Amino acid sequence: MRTIAFVTLGAILLRGSLLNSGIAQGQDNPVLTHIGHVLDSFQAAPNQQGLLPTALAEAKIAMTHAGLALKNPDNLDAIKLHAGHVLHALDPTVETTGPGQGFGVKRAATGVAQHAQLAGKSPGSGFVVAAKATQVAGAANNAAKRADEVIALAQKARAATSAAEAVAAMQQVNTAIGAMTNGVDTNKNGEITWDAPEGGLQQAQEQMQEMRKAATT
Numbered sequence: 001m002r003t004i005a006f007v008t009l010g011a012i013l014l015r016g017s018l019l020n021s022g023i024a025q026g027q028d029n030p031v032l033t034h035i036g037h038v039l040d041s042f043q044a045a046p047n048q049q050g051l052l053p054t055a056l057a058e059a060k061i062a063m064t065h066a067g068l069a070l071k072n073p074d075n076l077d078a079i080k081l082h083a084g085h086v087l088h089a090l091d092p093t094v095e096t097t098g099p100g101q102g103f104g105v106k107r108a109a110t111g112v113a114q115h116a117q118l119a120g121k122s123p124g125s126g127f128v129v130a131a132k133a134t135q136v137a138g139a140a141n142n143a144a145k146r147a148d149e150v151i152a153l154a155q156k157a158r159a160a161t162s163a164a165e166a167v168a169a170m171q172q173v174n175t176a177i178g179a180m181t182n183g184v185d186t187n188k189n190g191e192i193t194w195d196a197p198e199g200g201l202q203q204a205q206e207q208m209q210e211m212r213k214a215a216t217t
Contacts (some may be wrong), residue, residue, distance in 0.1 A: 031129060031202035032217050038112050038136075038208055045108070046101040051115065052208060054101065055108035055143070055201050059181045061100050062089035063151070066174040069157070070167065079166040083157040086173060090147050090154070105180070105201075106147040112204055113140035116211070125215070132211035139183070139199030139207060146200065183194035 038052050045054045062085075069082035085188040088098025093105045113136070119125060120133025153173045162165035178184075183192040183200035 025163055029124070030122040031119045031125050034115040034122065035212050035215060037115045037206070039212065042111065042115075042179065044103075046103055051108050051111040052140075052191070052201070052205055054103050055105050055112060055140075056181070056205070058089045058100055058103060058105040058108060059177060059201060062086045063174070063177045063181065065089070065099070066170055066177055069170045073167045074163050076160065076163040076166055079142075079159045079163060079170060080160070083154045083166070083170060083173070086154045086177075087151060087158075090151050094155075103187065104147075106144050106151075109144040109147060109201065109204075111141045112208075113137040113144070116204075116208065119211070119215070128214040129211055132163065132207050132214060135194040135207040136204050136211060138196060139194040141206035142196045142199045143180050143201045143204065145196070146176055150176045150180060 002010055036173045037050065039050045041048050042051045042054070045051060046057075049057075065082040065085035069086075072078040072082075084095050085098045085100070089100035089105065091104045092098070092100060092102050093104070095106035095147065116133045116136035120130040125133070144153060153169050153176060157166045159171035179200060181201050183198050183203045185192050186197050192198050192200075192203060194207055
């Protein structure tokens with residue numbers, strides 16, 4: 001009986017040790033750490049939110065002000081004001097003041113790509129996580145590239161000498177922000193893929209969710 005009791009106690013202690021070890025590995029796992037930086041929390045981001053939520057929030061602010069600019073098609077000063085707000089949400093190093101979070105879509109999207117790739121290259125990431133990392137990075141980098149397009153268009157609106165010229169530029173801004181955020185079906189096949197030139201922040205988010213699932217199952 002005493003031998004059985006010792007064996008049972010040993011099994012319980014061993015099981016507890018393995019569980020505790022698993023928790024520690026999860027906390028210190030670089031794959032999960034980088035995934036967390038993208039989806040959950042990044043220290044330098046506003047309110048320490050994830051890089052992808054930051055990018056999406058800044059994109060929403062940019063879209064809001066692009067829309068507000070188009071509600072005043074005869075008011076050149078108002079259009080230029082909202083074009084500046086778009087710039088601030090896209091890249092606060094270009095326009096330092098505005099209603100954005102002070103981080104910018106471009107910086108956040110670039111960070112998404114970087115940390116997804118770091119997760120994919122980390123020890124123990126596995127084939128699926130590495131493949132998803134490539135897809136996330138493709139969509140996020142494409143969004144960052146589109147952010148540059150939006151910035152150029154918003155700057156064009158701010159340099160306009162007529163309301164009609166500014167409106168035309170802001171209409172392009174509106175379209176480009178939509179593509180940056182939601183992706184765009186450039187080849188008209190009924191599907192938006194993660195890679196250039198179609199992918200956007202939404203496609204990065206979809207692939208990140210699959211990446212996390214692969215890393216935790």
